[in-house]
Amino acid sequence: xxxxxxxxxxARAFVAARxxxxxxxxxxxxxxxxxxDAYAIQTRAIALFDRPIxxxxxxxxxxALVERYGANRLAGPIFVxxxxxxxxxxxxxMPIFRNGFGAAEAEYxxxxxxxxxxxxxxxxxxxxxxxxxxxxxxxxxxxxxxAGINEHGPAVTISDFGNNNGLxxxxxxxxxxDFLQWPVSLTIDGExxxxxxxxxxxxxxxxxxxxxxxxxxxxxxLAPGQWISTGAVTGVHQxxxxxxxxxxxxxxxxxxxxxxxx
Numbered sequence: 001x002x003x004x005x006x007x008x009x010x011a012r013a014f015v016a017a018r019x020x021x022x023x024x025x026x027x028x029x030x031x032x033x034x035x036x037d038a039y040a041i042q043t044r045a046i047a048l049f050d051r052p053i054x055x056x057x058x059x060x061x062x063x064a065l066v067e068r069y070g071a072n073r074l075a076g077p078i079f080v081x082x083x084x085x086x087x088x089x090x091x092x093x094m095p096i097f098r099n100g101f102g103a104a105e106a107e108y109x110x111x112x113x114x115x116x117x118x119x120x121x122x123x124x125x126x127x128x129x130x131x132x133x134x135x136x137x138x139x140x141x142x143x144x145x146x147a148g149i150n151e152h153g154p155a156v157t158i159s160d161f162g163n164n165n166g167l168x169x170x171x172x173x174x175x176x177x178d179f180l181q182w183p184v185s186l187t188i189d190g191e192x193x194x195x196x197x198x199x200x201x202x203x204x205x206x207x208x209x210x211x212x213x214x215x216x217x218x219x220x221x222l223a224p225g226q227w228i229s230t231g232a233v234t235g236v237h238q239x240x241x242x243x244x245x246x247x248x249x250x251x252x253x254x255x256x257x258x259x260x261x262x
Contacts, residue, residue: 003037006030011045014160017145018049021262023100025147031156035069038158042076043219045161052080055227056220057140057164058208060201061154072202073211074154075220076162078227086138086170086255094166095262096143096239101150101163102259103142104239105232106186106247108179108198108205109169110135112226119217125206128213133225135173135205137249139186139257140229141166142236150236165262167229170247170255180204182250184233188243194234205230 006029013028032038046053055078066072084092096102113133142150143165149157157163173179180199185192198204208230216222239245239259246256 007037007041007044010041010159011048014145015045015048018097021097023097023145023147027146027148027152027156031152032159033155035071035074035155035158038155041159042161046077049079053077053221053223053226054080054083055167055229056212056222057162057167057229058211058231059154059157059162060231065153069154071154073208073231074158074162075212075215076158076164078164078167078229082164082166083227084166084168086168086257091244092168092257093260094139094141094168094257095260096141096165096241097145097262099147100145101143101147102239103150103236104186104188104245104259105140105142105236106184106194106234106249107138107140107229107232108135109138109167110205110209110228110230112222112224112228114224115222119213119222123210123213125203125210128206128209132175132206132209135175135179137170137173137247137253137255138229139168139170139245139247139255140164140232141168143262164229167227168255168257169227171253173253179250185248186234186237187246187248188237188239190244193237196234198233201231201233
């Protein structure tokens with residue numbers, strides 16, 4: 001009962017801060033020590049927030065913490081009103097929390113098609129491919145009211161919606177293209193903040209989808225049409241309001257936005 005009460009208090013604090021659009025410096029309670037505790041907070045916060053879920057972000061657990069937490073990825077919800085579709089030539093404003101944490105990440109985005117009736121079995125990357133309807137390029141906005149969310153490990157990140165506050169959806173790519181080896185870069189105000197390739201990320205974007213199938217077997221509510229933000233290809237790069245962010249994928253594709261206040 002004490003653990004349930006603690007999860008309730010933390011979930012309510014994060015939801016209230018997101019609704020007030022204002023950040024804070026100190027974690028609102030005892031930090032969760034396990035991923036199960038963290039997902040319990042997240043699940044309660046989703047119910048309290050009471051907004052439609054458009055998809056899920058997948059993040060990487062640092063290598064040094066994988067053994068401690070027993071997982072190499074984490075998940076958090078992306079809500080419908082935080083999803084923006086980028087049109088050609090446009091530069092939408094994507095918000096971060098005032099006095100909170102804010103970052104931008106270049107990511108491949110996967111959209112789910114019709115899903116299997118059951119998830120409770122072992123999955124391989126090849127076995128999840130038939131359930132993917134499209135792949136696009138995009139930018140995830142990682143932002144939380146808790147200014148220190150990125151300093152305390154994956155359980156704290158999970159507890160506030162996986163540190164997500166937006167998804168910018170860009171151009172569609174063919175699943176037959178060898179995009180795993182495309183060079184990807186993220187620039188902030190014209191300066192390169194990070195580079196990488198999807199092929200260097202664990203088992204790639206499809207592996208992120210497989211991870212969510214495994215989470216769905218434990219109750220995560222995957223649904224057809226949801227978007228999966230599959231992981232930061234070039235790293236997590238902090239941003240400030242007014243910054244111009246651009247993610248480039250391969251030789252021709254790009255998406256960009258400016259950073260605002262939630």
